[in-house]
Amino acid sequence: MALTRRDDLEARKGVDVGRLAKEGAGSLVYTLAVLVALGLALAVAIRFRWTHDFSKRHENSLSQKTEEALASLPAAVKIWALFKDRDPAREGYWDLLQSYKHRSDRIEAEFVDPNSRPGIVTSLGLSREEQSALKEGLSVATCGTRKVVFRGRDEEAVTNAVLEVGSEQHRTLGIVRGIGERDPASSGDDGMKAAVDALRGEYYDVSDVSLDRPIPADVTVLLVAGPRAVIPKADLARLATWLEAGGRLLVLADGDFDSGIGEVTATWGLRSRDVRILDRRQNLRTQPEVPLMTSFSRHPIVRGFSAALPIALPLPVPVEDFDPRDPTLFHETIAKTSGTSEAIGASGNREAGPFGVAAASFKTVGTGAAAAGETRVVLIGDVAFATNAFLPEQANRDFFLNSVGWLSRARGFISVRGHELAGQQIAIRSRDVRIFRLLLVGPPFLIALAGVVVFVRRRGL
Numbered sequence: 001m002a003l004t005r006r007d008d009l010e011a012r013k014g015v016d017v018g019r020l021a022k023e024g025a026g027s028l029v030y031t032l033a034v035l036v037a038l039g040l041a042l043a044v045a046i047r048f049r050w051t052h053d054f055s056k057r058h059e060n061s062l063s064q065k066t067e068e069a070l071a072s073l074p075a076a077v078k079i080w081a082l083f084k085d086r087d088p089a090r091e092g093y094w095d096l097l098q099s100y101k102h103r104s105d106r107i108e109a110e111f112v113d114p115n116s117r118p119g120i121v122t123s124l125g126l127s128r129e130e131q132s133a134l135k136e137g138l139s140v141a142t143c144g145t146r147k148v149v150f151r152g153r154d155e156e157a158v159t160n161a162v163l164e165v166g167s168e169q170h171r172t173l174g175i176v177r178g179i180g181e182r183d184p185a186s187s188g189d190d191g192m193k194a195a196v197d198a199l200r201g202e203y204y205d206v207s208d209v210s211l212d213r214p215i216p217a218d219v220t221v222l223l224v225a226g227p228r229a230v231i232p233k234a235d236l237a238r239l240a241t242w243l244e245a246g247g248r249l250l251v252l253a254d255g256d257f258d259s260g261i262g263e264v265t266a267t268w269g270l271r272s273r274d275v276r277i278l279d280r281r282q283n284l285r286t287q288p289e290v291p292l293m294t295s296f297s298r299h300p301i302v303r304g305f306s307a308a309l310p311i312a313l314p315l316p317v318p319v320e321d322f323d324p325r326d327p328t329l330f331h332e333t334i335a336k337t338s339g340t341s342e343a344i345g346a347s348g349n350r351e352a353g354p355f356g357v358a359a360a361s362f363k364t365v366g367t368g369a370a371a372a373g374e375t376r377v378v379l380i381g382d383v384a385f386a387t388n389a390f391l392p393e394q395a396n397r398d399f400f401l402n403s404v405g406w407l408s409r410a411r412g413f414i415s416v417r418g419h420e421l422a423g424q425q426i427a428i429r430s431r432d433v434r435i436f437r438l439l440l441v442g443p444p445f446l447i448a449l450a451g452v453v454v455f456v457r458r459r460g461l
Contacts, residue, residue, distance in 0.1 A: 180228030
């Protein structure tokens with residue numbers, strides 16, 4: 001059937017290629033404009049990060065103490081998170097580290113898989129014991145030539161590491177001499193040269209101290225390492241006075257001898273008992289006389305320790321924390337033996353475990369503006385774990401360094417979160433409702449508006 005001239009004109013009019021091309025070009029321009037706008041919005045979102053914590057106690061935000069600490073950092077700090085690529089702990093930890101980075105331009109964080117980048121691990125100068133703990137995940141905070149190794153993955157652990165590595169505080173460990181203590185200069189199995197070297201590697205100065213004269217003012221922490229001589233009453237009184245003024249004391253007990261140091265630690269709610277602990281199931285290489293500590297409190301000294309990261313104490317004595325009727329004193333047991341352990345007294349009587357083997361206490365000295373700081377005391381029912389023979393075993397080295405580290409820190413460096421178990425309840429206020437409405441309604445409204453503009457342009461209205 002042949003088309004008439006009118007039909008031919010209408011057919012030509014219905015296939016106006018120029019008009020179609022013009023409309024297509026207009027649509028393309030608007031599409032490109034929308035894509036460019038979205039790209040700019042994404043770039044701004046990446047460059048300027050904004051978050052809002054709707055939880056009741058702001059459990060998902062960094063605490064005020066952490067923000068104050070970050071604001072006062074004297075130098076840049078980098079955190080190396082040494083975790084395997086498929087470690088499930090990476091995701092939540094990375095979010096936490098990102099919060100630190102967005103709060104301070106002096107914080108940098110990087111995740112490193114020790115298996116794929118062994119050169120980084122080598123450059124960080126980790127000890128043999130620290131390298132063996134990499135399978136559990138490890139972090140290293142560095143600031144210039146200083147470094148701090150830590151295991152915790154919560155805000156408290158990260159903040160304390162940042163504060164410690166960025167601190168310019170001069171720290172001196174004084175070792176009490178002349179009381180039959182383990183020799184800090186000896187390389188023999190019973191000496192403590194390895195412990196002293198580890199402390200110097202953590203930027204401590206180490207010096208000798210005698211209790212028959214005033215304790216030097218520059219001593220940050222005083223170490224009594226397994227005394228085997230009776231300490232004179234006058235020396236004990238001098239030590240007690242120093243503690244009352246805000247001193248820091250670490251006592252490693254020797255169960256074979258009573259030096260009298262217990263008179264000082266008892267004032268601070270800590271004491272040891274004259275029995276020995278064995279464990280025929282939880283021990284080091286089938287040695288019942290070297291029980292493994294598998295139970296730990298949430299104290300900063302042992303945070304991150306677990307049954308997979310135990311402490312090995314050769315023939316320890318039980319340590320107890322008790323109430324000396326001082327309401328201003330805080331004390332707690334921080335490490336215990338397993339339930340399969342038993343204590344054997346001199347008469348051969350046996351007592352079933354578990355037993356505390358380490359405890360810590362602290363007390364604010366003075367009140368208000370007159371507060372001079374904080375007295376801290378740690379009592380560990382064994383000295384052999386810190387000797388050259390046992391320091392490399394299990395988590396012994398970290399336990400010793402953590403004890404000294406907690407004692408040496410200034411007041412307020414530890415507790416940065418008040419309600420860790422407060423839950424994740426969301427408290428919605430009227431202001432929060434407006435924000436939710438804006439987030440829910442805003443994007444669809446913009447999309448609809450763009451659609452209207454495109455429709456009007458296409459119809460030529």
